[in-house]
Amino acid sequence: MQTQTYDYVIVGAGSAGSVLANRLSASGKHRVLLLEAGRPSHPWSRIPIGYGRLIDNPAANWCYAAEPEDGSAQRKIPVPRGKLLGGSSAINGMVFVRGQAQDYDHWAQLGNRGWSYQDVLPFFKRMESYSGGDDSLRGRDGLLKVTDTGEKGPLYDAMIKAAEGVGIKFNPDYNGAAQEGVAMTQTTISNGRRMSTAHCYLEPARKRANLEIRTGALTEALVIEGKRCAGVRYSLGGVAQEARAAREVIVSAGSINSPQLLELSGIGRPEVLQNSGIAVRHALPGVGENLRDHYSPRMKYAVTQRGITYNDRARGLGLAGQAVRYAFARSGFFAMAATPIRVYFRTREGLESPDATFSCLPFLVGPNRSVAPERGVTINVNVLRSDSTGSIHVKAADPRTPPAIRFNFLSAESDRTGLLAAMRTARQVMNSQAMSHLIGDEIAPGTRLQKDDELLDWVRNTAETTYHPVGTCKMGADPMAVVDDRLRVHGMAGLRVADASIMPTLTSGNTNAPSIMIGEKASSLVLEDAG
Template identity: 55%
Template structure:
């Protein structure tokens, strides 16, 4: 097969496997399925091949609202979040969201995966997935029982330096929170240096780590700009995919073995519903023929609602606000990046993290804190204030509130309706207010005295649960981690089984973050890549020849 990009002229009429979506999971899956040379694989990606800014780590801010690289979804306004439309960025290019994200690498806690297994998903316990995480990574800081080197995905600690970071570590220790040398190791708890998917100052998306080497193989065909419009079903079997490039006519391609949907937490349920797989009460009013009733499609959405607190800093030169204020300082940072691959342009979204317990009786951390040496003035354009400051954000690691994602139209070009239903669960509300109080306690600890100025958001006067919850409702955004909309499990309230096969439809799997039964404790990109890797194992087991 000749590799194709953005066209269908050289496409074979039938391949063994079609993967829809070249994101975090789909790119890893395409690499592994083509390793042996036995299988012909077609990888369809609706977005572009790349973006000129994507390889630079700071592109997470530049591309957060850029439609050239981002689907730019928005949630439906809801009273619990002050009737705001909340931006839902999702990557729209090879590598998917791994090509535009904040580059934070978090596996999650062993409890997360053991919970999946306990819910009837055999083969997904932490002991089962740890070898896959190790296979994925090339951990710059050494190998041991929990970490590995030699994998395709480079992982290292953030190299950024600031007196603020040491002050945060010492403030944590002052209130009983330890420094943790490896939160992806034996224990997650503590303040930590962020582990990040950056190598030599460049982003390591799955497009770089997995697809670049795989695209040299003659048995992998990649087509970009290909928007999947529906899955082709013959009875209760999926036999192919229909897609369009721009405004061209619909193209149909067939899979001799399987179709794997790897579109992510937003687009995966949308594609199933466009194909007539889902809830009749959603599909019939839109004129979509119900070909297979599956009530869990688009249900069970979880995401992290991310709330911020902001402080002015008394010392200059500690934050990036003044180091990025004006053309000359910005030019210096850009020159520094070009010559050393360091500085603001080479930094992940948060160089310091905290995995903390809001209640000491808890067995494991229940919130994640991000420490950022800057304050954003214009969230849409990612512009910084001109006064020195720091931002600390937190989200509940395992939220209980459930939302939905469903199609609004039979047209694949129209974005689905996203309803987060944030803060509907009482535990979520209490954890978020307790989390903000804990952040404030860290910021007010004695080691922060030389640096800490006034609290700007929500302000020191916001002390009650109601005050803090109103701040969350009015200002918090998603952390960009939608999962669960094609939930894995054995029951009728799930979409796929433990081998990621869609219940009731042969020849069809889903392999991306949408299959997560519950939220992992942290950023979801590492777990999504692991899902793509594990899916490749199961598919190769089922199709050995």
Template identity: 45%
Template structure:
């Protein structure tokens, strides 16, 4: 979740965001604390920050019969910068067809041609500006500062089987194999808190409250007038003169709406929450990228050997301290592939994340043998899940039903994705360096067995989206200006508004959504300068209240 463009500084021809205008008073409520933990700023620090309850909400899905009754960890950032402070730093925009599809679903202004300027606006691209990339924006985007031989062999193997090398998968076309671009600068993570929020903190019209967990939206009739939040053990209220913006992510935003009496009537009744406004789509349409992780033992030494050797581990730390290079600058993966699970498809439908190391699951220690990981995910899953509150207690975690692989159309894609991974491993450039397939193992051969492997050896890539989807159909929650249907002065601005999941990692698209939303909010305010003002309250603190 990244909402930072609401308050960022402006420069050059950049349009001002909310707090750049001193006439706008903006209150930001962050449930977590400041981004002061040093591991946040070291790129590989996600191995330390994930699963740390001080920084991570530590969500888990409900037991899912479609993935061997497992509960899947869903880390989400609980700190300034949100998940951009503990994600894998991978900068991926998706495919132009994703956004054209959003527009075709009835969302005006969301075509690729409409959103590309916002991707460029936020970006400070290491290689300079061109038709697809921008410079001077708050978000640093750079190349990886780490190369390992096994990654080169993997790239060569992909080319062996006909996958072209792509210098820029965020450019004219996404398809191909490439080194990842990352949100980092000179060896440091570049979170939205660092890039967007930090320069704006000096503004007197921006108030940032940390460890302030929003509990519910306050209404007068059908109008949002503020929020109730918990801070220092006390329930407090913040009143908003113009509007309330929810940016709590694909789990938090539907939870807040439901706890405020906005959502499916059956869910609210079961939880004991009084109905304020019936919206059946709140919490529905949940989508996520499920990755099947293949691990291959190798003859070639990998990062496993470096991080498990005391002396080499010390040298890694020294290299980072002196040069800001080496394994501590590692993003979640080194190499990506966007390709087709079957050649007859019109565009890539699977993505690979290749890591020159291996572990039982993300955030855990590396295996004690040489190995690499080749994860493959379906880019546009058909399976849908839900987020539902369990009670009227806003502090109780909601039930997350991922429903992975519940749609049979997804079965063919994950089976074929594993087959593509094995074709790469068997290619001439890589096969001599591989000893064996460690996970899931060569014993899984038939389609039924490969589907079983997918159910047993899969993990989330942590891209939940869609639970407050944008649109005009009966299950839509917000319109194409991100205003909640049937209510006034209330918007949702985060990955939950995606009607369909983008074809890739979600951090960059979420930042784009926030950039575009900031402009829309300012435009709408100019058209309605007489917005109702709340008077006579000691708690009136801001024109815009941002609940993250």
């Protein structure tokens, strides 16, 4: 076995890990090793619509599936996760959402010092380069390019009018002073290219002599010596290797693989480890618990006019036309983020901020996520901060055996009532006068389903996640917390976790921007502690 020593070893080159690799190697003082199990890149990962090609493609995706559960009518719902440089930021829908100030203030209220919105705002600003919004709230010269969607047209105009008709105002910057409203999507797309963290953070850093990036390198376990993490064991091309960390190991393997790696290394709930024949090195009951995600039914509406949706414009010859448009103008179907318009709203009175959202895909999704031959739109609905929690635990001591993912969706009453109310608001908008010249029948769930039980049954039978698992190595000071507010694993020296798994609760929206912020904040904590 070959052994090499670095100052920092980072496991996982995803949204957070790539940021850490860039920031920790920037001064030239520290030797940094970044280990990524996946490949360096994939041809579809730079073209925005390649999202549809990568969402279930094992060449760049772990392609996990959840365990059958009541909340999903015993279906094994897909859990895609990026497996290449850039991680999930290289396969995601490129929708850019910070969440609400209240999300981070809540983390601070839970006792996490340094995580209120005022505390994390400088990191949100530092990471982005965006030209809209207010200077005091938005970043202008960060590494991550953020732009407004290039989509426009009668569908969006009508939807904005329809939302305004039910009291939801247009919001020109949902990542600014307040999230609430109907808004055109901000995206991690620039000049028609996906802005993954591989592109924005690793490419500018990869020539640094003190940064080594290894792809195809599966970290199999942490090297634990007493109560200190001294390095990692990984395999590269089938050859076992060891990397020692003179200062720290930072696990940024994402919400599925970070708890899995801790458990494989003997850190976790003793019964879980023992069931898989793993020796307990450090008992920590919260590892793999507190899993949260956005459970989202896809409502579908027929569209009555030609040329409004991509069902007309991105099939057959239309698709060839879109390819030409993309090649010459870097715009159109191939340059589009997953959902170009979104609505953030409150489902009941008395709330301080929105608790639900829906967004619109400007085409009817057909079998295997294809563009259906029929004309229509697809509406993704979800509550913003689900209360249902589940878990992720190893099934075996083998690093190649996928862990058991249990979401426990809809187990919290608040998620059921919130989702029902959100679906009814989406119906109200889609059925309103302002959309009546465009929108035909409700295809799914269909107007014959009206009662709560009928709608919830339909959700259980059809919903998917919006691919935002968080919380499985949660930050906090309670007995179920895995890391403290400096992201150090409780009771262990030399080990941090920094990725979406540290979120104590879900942020109100998509989770790429918060994960990149966590990478930024973590790097500053690590450098501060290094003196």
